[in-house]
Structures are given as C-alpha cells and as structure tokens.
Amino acid sequence: MTQQLLMIEDDTRLAAMVGEYLRQSGYGFAHAADGTSGLAALQANAPDLVILDLMLPDMDGLEVCRRIKAQSSEARTAILMLTAKGDPMDRIIGLEIGADDYLPKPFEPRELLARIRAVLRRGGETGASGAAAGTHKIMRFGSLEIDRDARTVTIAGNPCELTSYQFDLLVTLAERAGRVLSRDQIMEAVRGRELEAFDRSIDVHMGRIRSAIELDAKDPKRILTVRGVGYVFAKQQD
Numbered sequence: 001m002t003q004q005l006l007m008i009e010d011d012t013r014l015a016a017m018v019g020e021y022l023r024q025s026g027y028g029f030a031h032a033a034d035g036t037s038g039l040a041a042l043q044a045n046a047p048d049l050v051i052l053d054l055m056l057p058d059m060d061g062l063e064v065c066r067r068i069k070a071q072s073s074e075a076r077t078a079i080l081m082l083t084a085k086g087d088p089m090d091r092i093i094g095l096e097i098g099a100d101d102y103l104p105k106p107f108e109p110r111e112l113l114a115r116i117r118a119v120l121r122r123g124g125e126t127g128a129s130g131a132a133a134g135t136h137k138i139m140r141f142g143s144l145e146i147d148r149d150a151r152t153v154t155i156a157g158n159p160c161e162l163t164s165y166q167f168d169l170l171v172t173l174a175e176r177a178g179r180v181l182s183r184d185q186i187m188e189a190v191r192g193r194e195l196e197a198f199d200r201s202i203d204v205h206m207g208r209i210r211s212a213i214e215l216d217a218k219d220p221k222r223i224l225t226v227r228g229v230g231y232v233f234a235k236q237q238d
Contacts, residue, residue, distance in 0.1 A: 003120060004028040006047040008038035008064065009082070010057050018051070021109045022116070035059040039067055042077065049078040049120055051112075052099070054090050062093055069098040069161075078119045078164060082107070095204040100163045102201070122164045122190075139174050141235075144213060144222065146174055153213065160212040165190070166205050170213070173223060173233035182230040206231060 005027050009015045012033060019029040030047070032038035035056045042050065050068055054061030065079055081094045081102040091102045100119045103112060139146040143156040151167055153160040162170065172189045173181065181189075183202050210217040224232050 002026065002028045003049070004030070004045070004047040005049050005051060005116065006030045006032065006038065006041055007051040007053075008032045008035060008056065008061075009051070009053040010034060010055070011053070018109065018112065022113065025113055027116075033057075035061070035064040038064060039071070042068060042071055046077055049080060049116060051080050051082065051116075053082045054094065055084065062090065062097065065094055065099055066097055076164065080112075080115055080119055091201070092204050095201055096208055098161070098163055100165050119164065122168050139171075141174065141177070141222070146171060155213060162209060162212055163205075166209050166212075169202070169205055170209055170223075173231060177233045178235040180226050180229055180232045186230065 005022060007015050007018060007029065009018075009031065010033050012031075015031045015033075019031055022029050028047075030041055030045075032041045035058050038050070038052075041047075052061055052065060052068070054065075056064065061081070065081065068077060068079060071077075079094075079099040079101075081091070081099045083091050083094070083102050083104050091104075094102060100122075101115055103115055137148045139148070145154045147153075148171060151164070153162055153167065153170065168190045169186065172186055187202060206223060207217070210220050210223055213222055214220045222234055224234055226232055
C-alpha cells in the first residue's frame, strides 16, 4: 500500500516541487496551504507522515504540531518539521512536543526524502528490535514495561506517550541495560545510516523520554547521564 504524505506549507511553489518529487519516489502526496486546512485534511484522511512548516499564515506551527499529536494519538502520525535555518528553539520545542524529526530550510529534496524514509522506517519496524534481541519481546524493569511488538511503553499499566524515534531510543538503551553508550553509538544503533549521523538532537529526545518514564525527570533513576560519555539504562529499578 502506498504511504501517504501530507505537506502543510504556505509556499505553494515549494509544495508543488516537493509533491512532484515525492510522487515520483512512490508516495501519495497531499498539500494544505495553512494550519486550519491541514488539520482538516488530517482528520479526513490520516496520512502516514506530515511535513509541517512552522511558519504558517493562520496559526503557529508548533500549535499545529500539538493538535496533530492530539488528533493522531492512536494512529501515531509521524511529523517532520521544516524549520528556519539557525532557529534552534523552535526545533527543540517541536521535538519536545512530539515531532519525530526536523529539517532546516532551505533543503535538498534528496535529504527530505531520506528523512521521510528514515522516520517511516522507524515507525514500520514493529517487532524488529525484539527479533534481533531474542525471544522476549516484552521487557520489564520494575513497573516499566516495553512491548517491542506493540511498540508501547507503560508505567504500572499507564501508557507513556513517545514518538517512534523516542521508542527506538528507549529500546536501544533498555536492550543494553547497564552498559554506557555514547551518543554516536546510540544514533548508530537506532538509525544505522551515516546520512543521518549529523543530527545531534538526541539530548532533546532523551529529555522527552525521561519526562515520560521517570517519576522525576530532573532526578532520573532509569536513564542516567554519564558526563562526557553518553547515557546508561539502569538495570535495577522500582
């Protein structure tokens, strides 16, 4: 089945160029010129991924991101943000509220395509981590339960909201509990593509994971920072 993309972008010339390129690459493509029509299109026909420009004429792109995550909580529609070059705060906030990846403008269509494929690949690899690690597809650490097949995380039975990428980061650490991993090792394990190795947003994602699974994100007990090295997932938990 063809994967469907929705681009929310007020630059119609850019959207037309991107749409032609992505259709030639085998994707279904729809375009909305503002946040209101984009949210309506999302509700009418949920896409697999939204390409979201943060500079929209009718509402703040970050607000659109929040509403997309609220509307697609079950379907888990992925979001790839388009941000202004050199504007890290929007990128950080966007990642914290649930975007899966970002791409600064201007961008090359080939890089956009690579980012889209990476995000969709992460979302579609249901159970792949479990198959690689062994027969136990559900990992339990005290009250924390990670289900690789269902791609869900719960604390004492309560669901934790994570993006596809954040889920993969958590699984990567949990499978190697007690082992300190550098940022490069984590990104290599999750993404496995040199093309994406320059993305240094991992600390933002780790902060979001901690907010979801820690009792106190400022005093984490599950995911610990090893200063100057990286992160380690604690073996002993509640």
